[in-house]
Amino acid sequence: MDSNPTYQGIDIDADTALALLEWQGEMGVDEPILDMPVDRFEIAARPKAETAPPLPLELQAPTPARPVADPAEDAAAHVATAEALAAGAETLDQLAAAQEGFDGIELKKGARNFCFADGNPGARVLILGEAPGDEEDRQGRPFVGRAGQLLDRMFDAIGLSRQAVDAEKAIYITNVLTWRPPGNRDPSPEEIAVSMPFVRRHIELAAPDLIVLMGNIPCQAALGRRGILRLRGNWTEAFGRPALPMTHPAYLLRNAPAKREAWADLLSLSARLDGQGR
Template identity: 40%
Template sequence: MSWDERQRAMLEAMGLKVWRAPEPAEAVPASAPVAAETAVMERPAPAPAAVAAPAPAPRSPVAVPAPAPRAVAELLAPGEGLPQRAPRPGLDRIAAMDWPQLQEAVADCRACKLCEGRKNTVFGVGHERAHWMIVGEAPGQQEDQQGEPFVGQAGKLLDSMLRSLGLSRAEGPPERQVFIANTLKCRPPGNRNPEPEELAQCEPFLQRQIALVQPRIILAMGRFAVQSLLRSNEPIGRLRGRVHEYQGVPLVVTYHPAYLLRNLVDKARAWEDLCLALDTLERRGP
C-alpha cells in the first residue's frame, strides 16, 4: 500500500473525510454542502523538481530523564502542600512479579480509597510482548463494569485508530498487536480526575507492566498518562509532535480518544501523532 493510500485509510478510520481538489474541467456547485465532520484537504502532488532536494535528516528522540524516585503527587500538584508519603511497602516485590502475580496483586490491591467503589479492576489487555504499548488515563464506568480498558465509544475510536495502522488489541503476532493499560487500575467515582495519591499508588503496577511487555514504542494518551510517564506538567499541545523517551523506549504523546470525540478538529493532529509513532518504529527497524 502506498503512503497516500495508507494516509487515506488512516483518516477514514478515524472519521475524517478527505477532500480532493476538482479537475480543471469540473465545476463545483456554489451550493455544495459543507461536511459536518472535520475535513482534511489532500493537496495534489507537486510537479517533480529538476534536482531532487536532499531528504530531511531524521529527528533524534528527545531524551527524558528516567523517573526520579519522587511521588507523583509532587509532580502533578506542585505547591498544594500535600504531605510527603513514605515509600510504598512492597515496591521491590512488585518489581519482581511475573504476569499472573502482577494481575493477582492488582485485583487484590487496597492501597487507596478507589478500591471501595470499584466493581472490577482494569488490569490491561493485549499481547504480553507487543511491540506497541498504549497507556491511557483512568477507567470509566464501562471499563469498570467490563474490567477492560478503552471500551464504549472511546474504545471504538481507539480500535479504528489501531486498524488504520494495521494493529489490533486481540489478534495477530506481537508486531501487529498492542498492549493497552491505564495509569489507574480502578475507576475514580463519577469519572473524576485521578488524584495524585491514587496515581502514586498505581504507578508501580504500570511500571512493571511496561518492564514485562518491553514495548518498542509507547503511545501515551491523555493528560494524566503523559504527566505520569514524562514527569511533566506541560500541556499535551506542547509535548506532541516530537519523540520523547521513557526509560529508553520511544514515546509519542497524543490526545485521549474520549477527548477526540468532543473535539473533532484535533482528530487530524492525532492522526499526525500516529504517523510519527509509526515512522519512529519503522526507522528503528526489527
Template identity: 45%
Template sequence: MDTRPPLSPEDAHALLDWYAAMGVDAAIEEEGQDRFAEVAARRAAAAPPPAPEPALRRPGPPAEALDGPERTAAAARAAASGAETLDELRAILERFDGCALKATASRTVFSDGTPGARLMLVGEAPGRDEDLSGLPFVGRSGQLLDRMLAAIGIDRASAYIANVIPWRPPGNRTPTPQELETCLPFIRRQIALADPDVLVTLGGPAAQSLFQTKEGILRLRGRWLDYDTGRRRIRALATLHPAYLLRQPGQKAFAWRDFKAVRRALDGG
C-alpha cells in the same frame, strides 16, 4: 419502623443525580455487596509480604518515619517490584488494598491486547464501560481508539493496552495525586514486563505521570522521548486521548500525525 415522609419527585431526582455523581450509575448485581467488608477480609487473609533482600534495599528513612501516603507509596513500590511476570503483577494488584479506588470499583482493569506486542498504549483510568467489562478502552473512546489503530494497520490484538490507574474513580472523577502516586509503580512494572518497542501515552495525565513532567498535552504531544523501562530505553510518544477527540473533533488532525509517526517508528523509520 421508618416514619420519615416519602421523597418528593424533585428530591428523588436530586438523590439520583447525587448517586450518579458519586459513581453509583449502574445496577451490577441483584443483591448489593459490601465492598469494604470484602477488602477487610482480604487484608485479614493476606500474608505479610516477604522482606526484601538486604542487597536490594535502597537507602531511605525507616518505615516508622514515613507518614500514611508515603507508607502506601512505599508498599506499592515493594509489591510491584516483586512481580516477575505480567500474570504475577495482575495477581499482586488483585491483592493490593493500598488504593481506596479499589473499594468502589467493580473490578481491576488490568490490560487488553497481546503481552509482548511491539506497541503499548497507556491511558489514565477506566470509565464506566471499562469497570463493567474489566477491559481498558471499550466504550466510545475505545471504539475511536480501535479506528485510529486500524488507520495505521494495527488491530487491538496486535497491541497491548493498559491504564495508569487500574480502578475506576467514582463518577469518572480525576484521580488524586496520591492515587496516581500509589498506582504508578504498578504501571511502570507493567511496561517493563510487557517490554514494547514503542510506548504511546493517551492524554495529559498519563503522559505527565509516566514522563514526570508538568507540560500540558498540547505542548507535549508529537515529541519523541526516551522511556527507561529498567531493562532498556524505548521510544515513547504522547498523543491526545480519544475521549478528548470526541469532544474536540477538530484536534483529530494532530492525533493522525502522531499515529502516522508511530507507524513509521514501528517500521523502523
C-alpha cells in the same frame, strides 16, 4: 395457701400472668407500678451528692496521647508496599494478582472491576491510558467505551489491532490506574504515586519497543508534565523507551478538528515502527 398471683382481685395462674406481662410490654410498658406513688418532681429536686474536688493538675495522672495518623507517612507506607509487591512479580499474571490484591488505594473500595490490561502483551506498542471509565469498570477491560472504539479505529488505520496475534501488528493497552475514580474525575497525585510501581513493573515485563502516552495523566505520571496539546506529536522517552504523547480519544470525540493532528501522530508512530522515524 394459694400461691397464684391475683390480677384485679382475680386469681390467675403463672402462664396467664406471663402472657399479661408480655402483652403489657407490647403495649409499651417499660416500668412497673410500685405499691406507693413516686413524686418524680421531688426526686429531681433532691440535691446531688457532693463529689470530691478534682486533684490539682500537678497530681493528676497524665492522659496518654492518642497517636495521630500522618497521611504522608501512610501514603509513603502504601507506596513502599506497592514497590515490594511489584518487584516480587516475575510474570504479568503475578503482577495482576499482586495489584488486584493490594489494598493501599481507596479507589478499590468503590470500583466494580479491576482493569489490568487488554491486547497482546507481546506487542511492540504499549498504549498507556489514564483510568477506567464507566464501561471499562463494568467490563474489567481498558478502553472499551466510545473512546476505546475510536482508539481501535485509529490504530486499525495504521494496521495495528488489540486482537492481532502477530506482535508486529498488535497493540497492548493498560492504564495508569486500574480502578475507576468516582465520577471519572482525574486521579489524585497520591493515587498516581501508589500506582506507579505497578505501572513501571508492568512495562518492564511487557517490554514494548514504543509507548504511546494517551492523554494528560500518562504524561504527568511518566514525564512529570501536563499540557497534552503542547506535548503531543513530540517523541520523548518514558520508562527507558521511546514514547509518543497523543491526545486522548475522548478529547477527539469532543473536538473533531483535532483528529487531523492525531492522524499525523499515528503516521509518525507507524514510521517509527518501520524504522523510518527519528
